[in-house]
Amino acid sequence: MSQAQQGSCVAHNGLPADEIAGTAPNSVYDAYMPDTKTYWALAGFVPTKNASCITVVAMQDEGCCGVSSMPAGVTGESFLWY
Numbered sequence: 001m002s003q004a005q006q007g008s009c010v011a012h013n014g015l016p017a018d019e020i021a022g023t024a025p026n027s028v029y030d031a032y033m034p035d036t037k038t039y040w041a042l043a044g045f046v047p048t049k050n051a052s053c054i055t056v057v058a059m060q061d062e063g064c065c066g067v068s069s070m071p072a073g074v075t076g077e078s079f080l081w082y
Contacts, residue, residue, distance in 0.1 A: 014058075015045075015055055015058060019047055019048050019050070019051035019055040020045050020046070020047060020051075021045075021047060021048045021049075022045070023043050023044065023046075024043075024045060024046045027042075027044030027045075028041070028042070028044075032072070037071060037072040037073070038069050038070065038072065039070045041066075041067070041069075042065065042067050042068075043065065043066050044064050044065050045059065045064050045065070045066065046064070
């Protein structure tokens, strides 16, 4: 997962980028659905050691994860995060 894609997910979740260390080990998955011609990705993120309590709590449960999609044929950093 590129830095831009990570940044897009972090921004979507309203988390401060400087408090996110990156993706969690073995947490990035992707898939292609031929019927809809859509690529999907799922990633888990971890906070930095110095992340604020607010960020750590916000990342509990599903706040640490991002799900995205991108239609086939679209290039660049065009994933849409949910």
